[in-house]
Amino acid sequence: MPFPSRCSRCENESAITLAYMSQSLCVSHFNRHFEKRFTNTIRRHALFSDGEKIGVGLSGGKDSVLLLHVLNKFFKHSNPLHAVIIDEGIPGYRDKAIAIAIKQCETENVPYTIVRFSDEFGVDNSDTSKALSYNPNLGKGVCGFCGTFRRTILNKYARELGLSKLATGHNLDDEAQSILMNVFDNHFEKFARQGPVAGDSEGATGGLVPRIKPFYETPEKEIIAYCAFNNIDHYSEVCCPHSKRAKRNDFRMLLNDFEAKYPGTKYSVLNFLLQAKKRMPHDPDPLNVLVGACADCGEPSNAALCQSCANTRRIRTELEKAKTDPRAAETIAANARAQKTKNKSDLTCNELKNQAT
Ligand SMILES: [Zn+2]
Ligand SMILES: [Zn+2]
Numbered sequence: 595m596p597f598p599s600r601c602s603r604c605e606n607e608s609a610i611t612l613a614y615m616s617q618s619l620c621v622s623h624f625n626r627h628f629e630k631r632f633t634n635t636i637r638r639h640a641l642f643s644d645g646e647k648i649g650v651g652l653s654g655g656k657d658s659v660l661l662l663h664v665l666n667k668f669f670k671h672s673n674p675l676h677a678v679i680i681d682e683g684i685p686g687y688r689d690k691a692i693a694i695a696i697k698q699c700e701t702e703n704v705p706y707t708i709v710r711f712s713d714e715f716g717v718d719n720s721d722t723s724k725a726l727s728y729n730p731n732l733g734k735g736v737c738g739f740c741g742t743f744r745r746t747i748l749n750k751y752a753r754e755l756g757l758s759k760l761a762t763g764h765n766l767d768d769e770a771q772s773i774l775m776n777v778f779d780n781h782f783e784k785f786a787r788q789g790p791v792a793g794d795s796e797g798a799t800g801g802l803v804p805r806i807k808p809f810y811e812t813p814e815k816e817i818i819a820y821c822a823f824n825n826i827d828h829y830s831e832v833c834c835p836h837s838k839r840a841k842r843n844d845f846r847m848l849l850n851d852f853e854a855k856y857p858g859t860k861y862s863v864l865n866f867l868l869q870a871k872k873r874m875p876h877d878p879d880p881l882n883v884l885v886g887a888c889a890d891c892g893e894p895s896n897a898a899l900c901q902s903c904a905n906t907r908r909i910r911t912e913l914e915k916a917k918t919d920p921r922a923a924e925t926i927a928a929n930a931r932a933q934k935t936k937n938k939s940d941l942t943c944n945e946l947k948n949q950a951t
Contacts, residue, residue: 657763683718
């Protein structure tokens with residue numbers, strides 16, 4: 595092995611090497627390092643203060659499950675927690691993850707709310723998938739629709755449950771990938787909106803609950819390691835069947851290659867964004883200033899209908915059309931086959947894990 599088998603801080607055997615700080619750590623020193631950085635991120639970026647009620651968007655995957663665990667471990671006396679578990683209606687995939695999420699809430703003694711797409715919008719991801727197969731011009735993929743629905747739900751329930759911040763499991767790798775993707779695609783506005791707090795962090799308007807990322811400075815590899823060392827049970831089987839992450843996976847591999855050759859690259863990318871943000875004039879973000887209310891659901895919106903309600907109507911319209919079209923089944927099957935071949939780059943969560951550097 596290219597690294598010493600002793601912990602850099604004590605006589606114990608090392609369990610993990612953190613090349614970006616040229617140290618190998620035993621389990622106990624790694625845990626300390628991980629937890630200190632976690633609480634430091636929250637303090638340094640002022641993600642929340644004592645007494646605020648914090649929501650956690652809990653999927654059952656490693657990031658959100660561990661987030662709930664460490665938030666509960668360090669903040670249960672100062673900040674009440676509430677988990678929001680979303681059931682998007684993806685049979686065979688979400689059922690297991692949701693079961694794990696519920697079990698974890700019970701173990702950690704954290705109250706939770708389960709919200710189903712079908713109850714909120716009358717359509718779920720299976721319906722969206724069918725509508726998209728019937729008419730591929732409806733949108734690029736299920737993920738875009740799903741993301742919009744999730745945002746609407748999280749925001750609505752955060753408000754109803756009196757949550758002042760919503761914590762998500764985004765980690766250093768997710769953020770560094772997004773930064774590079776925005777640079778490569780010249781999406782400056784999106785780049786400028788990135789950061790440890792999304793939504794109306796500046797107290798802007800529109801009833802958007804700020805989203806915070808306490809794992810902003812935590813590498814994915816260390817989330818996996820912490821879960822393994824501390825027996826945190828999480829969902830790690832196949833990724834969402836609708837997920838089209840081909841491009842993001844390319845950036846994941848690129849960053850992992852660079853991190854292996856030039857340790858510290860992911861932190862450099864992150865720090866580049868943070869420095870750029872400090873030097874940018876603070877313009878109110880038009881996307882975050884929602885002044886009106888949706889005619890259908892009353893949620894904040896700049897248009898007559900919020901994006902979720904507009905999408906719901908479009909999906910329903912396609913499904914209605916399909917009902918009266920004698921060739922609908924044929925069209926849906928053919929387009930679904932075509933989408934599947936295009937979507938072949940999916941890796942399972944375990945494959946992605948093995949690539950984490
Ligand atoms: Zn040690
Ligand atoms: Zn609406």
